[in-house]
Every structure is written in C-alpha cells, then in structure tokens.
Amino acid sequence: MSTLAERATGGDVRAMARLISMAEDRADGVDALMRELYPHTGRAWTIGVTGSPGAGKSTLTDKLIEHFRSEGSTVGVLAVDPSSPYTGGAILADRLRMQRHTDDAGVFMRSLGARGSLGGLSRGTREGVLILDACGYDVVIIETVGVGQSEIDVMRVADTVCVVLVPGLGDDIQAMKAGIMEIGDLFVVNKADRSGADRVVNEVRGVLEFLKGREWVPTVLQTVAENGEGVPELVRLLRLHREHSLKSEAGRERELARLRSKIEDIMLERLSDRVEKLWTVRREELLEAVRERKLDPYAVAEELLSKA
Amino acid sequence: MSDKKIRVVIAKPGLDGHDRGAKVIARALRDAGMEIIYTGLRQTPEQIVTTAIQEDADAVGISVLSGAHQFYFKRVIDLLKEKNASDILVFGGGVIPEDDIPGLLDMGAGAIFGPGTPTSTAIEWLEKAVPART
Numbered sequence: 042m043s044t045l046a047e048r049a050t051g052g053d054v055r056a057m058a059r060l061i062s063m064a065e066d067r068a069d070g071v072d073a074l075m076r077e078l079y080p081h082t083g084r085a086w087t088i089g090v091t092g093s094p095g096a097g098k099s100t101l102t103d104k105l106i107e108h109f110r111s112e113g114s115t116v117g118v119l120a121v122d123p124s125s126p127y128t129g130g131a132i133l134a135d136r137l138r139m140q141r142h143t144d145d146a147g148v149f150m151r152s153l154g155a156r157g158s159l160g161g162l163s164r165g166t167r168e169g170v171l172i173l174d175a176c177g178y179d180v181v182i183i184e185t186v187g188v189g190q191s192e193i194d195v196m197r198v199a200d201t202v203c204v205v206l207v208p209g210l211g212d213d214i215q216a217m218k219a220g221i222m223e224i225g226d227l228f229v230v231n232k233a234d235r236s237g238a239d240r241v242v243n244e245v246r247g248v249l250e251f252l253k254g255r256e257w258v259p260t261v262l263q264t265v266a267e268n269g270e271g272v273p274e275l276v277r278l279l280r281l282h283r284e285h286s287l288k289s290e291a292g293r294e295r296e297l298a299r300l301r302s303k304i305e306d307i308m309l310e311r312l313s314d315r316v317e318k319l320w321t322v323r324r325e326e327l328l329e330a331v332r333e334r335k336l337d338p339y340a341v342a343e344e345l346l347s348k349a
Numbered sequence: 350m351s352d353k354k355i356r357v358v359i360a361k362p363g364l365d366g367h368d369r370g371a372k373v374i375a376r377a378l379r380d381a382g383m384e385i386i387y388t389g390l391r392q393t394p395e396q397i398v399t400t401a402i403q404e405d406a407d408a409v410g411i412s413v414l415s416g417a418h419q420f421y422f423k424r425v426i427d428l429l430k431e432k433n434a435s436d437i438l439v440f441g442g443g444v445i446p447e448d449d450i451p452g453l454l455d456m457g458a459g460a461i462f463g464p465g466t467p468t469s470t471a472i473e474w475l476e477k478a479v480p481a482r483t
Contacts, residue, residue: 055434058405066353129354130379136400137389143396143403150403154354154384 065165085174089199094187117173160194208237233263377468
C-alpha cells in the first residue's frame with residue numbers, strides 16, 4: 042500500500058483529510074489510491090441526512106453523532122454546502138452546529154463544497170465515504186446541501202436515507218411527492234414543537250400510503266433536534282432499516298443499484314475528461330467555424346468523437 | 350483533471366463575541382473563489398487546529414479582538430507544530446496593535462492584517478503564499 046493510504050488506514054487524520062482533498066480536486070493518482078483502499082471498505086453504515094435549507098439537518102446530525110458516540114461507535118461526517126456558481130468559492134458552515142465534537146478523537150468531520158454538483162452532494166462525496174469506511178469509521182453520516190425536490194444523489198451513496206422536513210412547508214409536501222419524497226427510508230418532521238407539525242406528519246403519511254406493500258415502508262416521526270427530543274427513536278428506526286437492508290433481497294438489489302451507478306459515474310467522469318481533452322487543441326478554430334456557419338455543432342462533435 | 354481550491358479555516362478563539370470582521374473576510378475570500386470553513390465563536394486553539402487538520406486547510410485565519418492575540422497565535426502555532434502540521438499557514442486580523450505585529454510574525458504567523466486593511470490584501474497574500482508553502 043502507498044504511504045498515504047497506509048497512514049490513513051492506520052488512523053492518521055492528516056492523511057485521511059488529504060485523501061479526501063485529492064478526491065475532491067481529482068488530483069493525479071487518486072484513482073490508484075482509491076483502488077488500494079477499496080478492499081478495506083464495506084463495513085461502515087452510511088446514513089444520508091437530506092432536506093430543505095433550514096430544516097435542521099446539521100443540528101440533527103450533531104445529535105446523531107452524540108447518540109452513536111454514546112454507544113461507542115466512531116463517526117465520520119461529510120457535510121456538503123453549496124459553492125458559488127460564479128466564483129467557485131464557498132462558505133462551509135455545517136461544522137458550526139457540530140463543533141462540540143471536534144475534541145472527540147472518535148469523530149471526523151469534513152466540510153465539502155458542492156463544486157458544481159447539482160444533485161445535493163459534491164464531487165468528492167462518493168470517495169469521501171469510501172475513505173472514511175476504509176479508515177474504520179463505524180458510521181458515516183452524509184449531510185446534503187439544503188435540497189428542493191429533486192436533488193436525490195444521496196440515495197446513490199447512502200445505505201439509509203433520512204429526509205428531514207419541518208412545519209411550514211404546508212402544501213409543498215404534495216408537490217414533493219416525486220423526487221425527494223421517494224428516496225426517504227425514514228421521514229423526520231423536525232422542529233416538532235412548532236405548530237403544524239402534526240399536519241406535516243399526516244401529509245407525509247398520506248404520501249407514504251402509496252408505498253404500502255413494499256418490503257420496507259418508511260415511517261415518519263417527530264423530533265426537536267435542538268433539545269434531542271425524538272433522537273433515540275430516530276436512531277432505533279434507522280437501525281431497523283439497516284438490519285432490514287442487510288438481510289433482505291431489496292437491500293441486496295439496492296446495493297447492486299448503488300454499485301452500478303458508482304461504476305457508471307466513474308466512467309462518465311473519465312469520458313468527460315476525455316471529451317475535454319479531445320478538442321483542447323482546435324477549440325478556438327472550431328468554435329469560430331461554427332459561429333460563421335461554416336460547420337455545424339453536430340458535425341464537429343461527430344468528427345471529434347470519431348478520433349477518440 | 351485536477352482542480353485545486355484554496356481552503357481556509359476562519360476561526361474566532363476565546364470569549365470575544367464580535368465576529369463581524371471574521372464574516373467579512375470569509376465572504377471576501379469566498380468571492381475570490383476560495384472554500385472557507387467557518388468555525389463559529391468561542392473556539393479553543395485545540396479545536397481550531399483539529400478543524401484545520403480534518404478540513405485539510407491550506408491556511409487558518411484567526412480573528413482576535415479581545416487583546417489576547419499573543420496567547421492565541423502562539424498556542425495555535427505550537428499545536429500545529431506538535432501535530433506535524435506547521436505547513437498550514439496562520440494569518441490573522443482584528444484589533445492588534447502595530448507594535449505587536451513583528452512579535453506575531455516572529456512566532457510564525459504568515460501575515461497580520463490590522464483594522465482598515467482592504468480584503469484584497471489578504472486575498473493577494475493567500476493566493477501567493479498558499480501555492481508557495483511546503
């Protein structure tokens with residue numbers, strides 16, 4: 042094993058952090074490192090926490106960390122925040138609500154900028170999960186960016202997806218029937234001390250009605266993440282889902298689907314790098330030709346690809 | 350294809366609760382295309398250093414308005430050394446008297462930006478210092 046991978050799996054936090062950066066930056070040599078780490082993965086339980094901005098995902102994650110730590114599990118956290126589409130910069134502030142765990146050596150927290158990913162995760166998230174898994178963290182929690190309706194990439198990375206809702210969304214739940222409302226293994230109505238929480242629970246139940254007959258029917262529960270109310274029950278239900286997916290056919294199928302999209306994503310990334318390279322040399326000239334209508338975009342694409 | 354971003358932890362150590370300056374610099378660095386990890390108020394030097402390591406930061410910016418800058422800079426710089434992470438740059442700002450700046454730089458701080466420094470000065474410094482660090 043290379044020194045960096047060896048150091049990381051041996052518990053060197055700097056090495057882990059560096060590996061995650063390399064994955065985010067798609068640095069040279071990162072694929073070889075991931076290949077070295079992969080045989081050491083497959084042990085961690087990956088939980089995705091997703092929901093709209095301000096739903097309380099970070100606070101809930103903070104409480105989940107606390108709970109898992111009290112049971113002796115080590116926890117890795119990957120928290121994604123949006124990047125600016127203009128400058129590529131980002132202010133990553135998810136740690137703010139979890140900072141009390143910083144002194145705990147059993148917790149590793151990492152903030153990720155979405156860097157142009159539109160599915161609620163970031164470019165390095167998939168690798169980040171594998172790295173933390175290989176480094177021995179028992180539970181890996183992924184906190185997505187605040188999502189709307191269709192940012193559902195988390196289902197392709199997490200074993201268990203927890204969708205966090207809050208009172209005040211009202212009828213939006215109806216509109217959210219497709220997309221994010223379909224990916225939850227568990228629904229949490231957070232800030233349940235606010236008025237309207239019961240109504241949200243009922244609306245979610247209405248949506249879940251349609252899923253009856255499936256092997257795993259998601260449940261909905263209320264929490265007040267701020268004071269920890271409902272968190273033990275949340276963990277109990279999350280664990281129930283974990284146990285179910287480990288032994289059921291549906292769980293196996295889901296794992297295969299995840300692996301499939303993982304491999305396809307890797308291929309697409311490679312192809313898109315190749316596409317980029319295909320025309321670096323002649324880009325200006327070809328663009329100008331298309332602008333002057335001497336060539337058309339379809340012919341150019343066809344010609345470039347034929348040389349690939 | 351490699352796409353490296355400058356990552357900076359902006360931290361507020363100790364008890365002073367004024368984070369306006371920290372937020373202004375965080376925002377300016379973001380607008381310059383950097384990724385800023387904001388820790389929030391009342392961080393211990395230990396927490397700041399752990400954060401910088403977990404986040405694989407290129408630099409840590411410390412904002413101190415309480416007058417305790419000597420202590421906090423020294424502690425953060427010492428801890429980074431202890432953890433084999435002294436390649437992570439340390440810079441700072443806040444209410445820091447002119448006369449104290451040379452001492453902080455001797456200690457190992459890369460740059461100190463006092464009140465009234467335009468944010469572009471900090472941006473330019475980071476853009477130069479980060480790629481040059483070992």
